[in-house]
Amino acid sequence: MFEPNPTQDDNLFTDYCDAESNWGPLLAFRPARHERIGIGRAFSMSLLLGCLFGVVGNVLLLLAGRLLERPVLSPWVLPAVLTGVYFLVGRLTFVPAWNRRAARLSRLSKR
Secondary structure, three states, X not given: OOOOOOOHHHHHHHHHHHOHHHOHHHHHHOOOOOOOOOHHHHHHHHHHHHHHHHHHHHHHHHHHHHHHOOOOOOOOHHHHXXXXXXXXXXXXXXXXXXXXXXXXXXXXHHO
């Protein structure tokens, strides 16, 4: 059930998400304010960020591993872990706040 009034946390997350500059490479994934962020969109955003930062992290870990003469992780581990972390964090923070606002705006536009 959706709350009729936004909470302070909802306002904090949605105000942050409303600024285009905060979306960075994910700006193409940002829905309209009245549209929900579904699991597919949330996973796509997480996958893009997880792969992007995972590849950069892999390069840094590879360099550190060579300098310290230590074995390195599989190249799939860091992107997969980061994708999972980004997905969970998104689903626990800004996605529910965005979806509550989208539901509120949809209800108001139907009146």
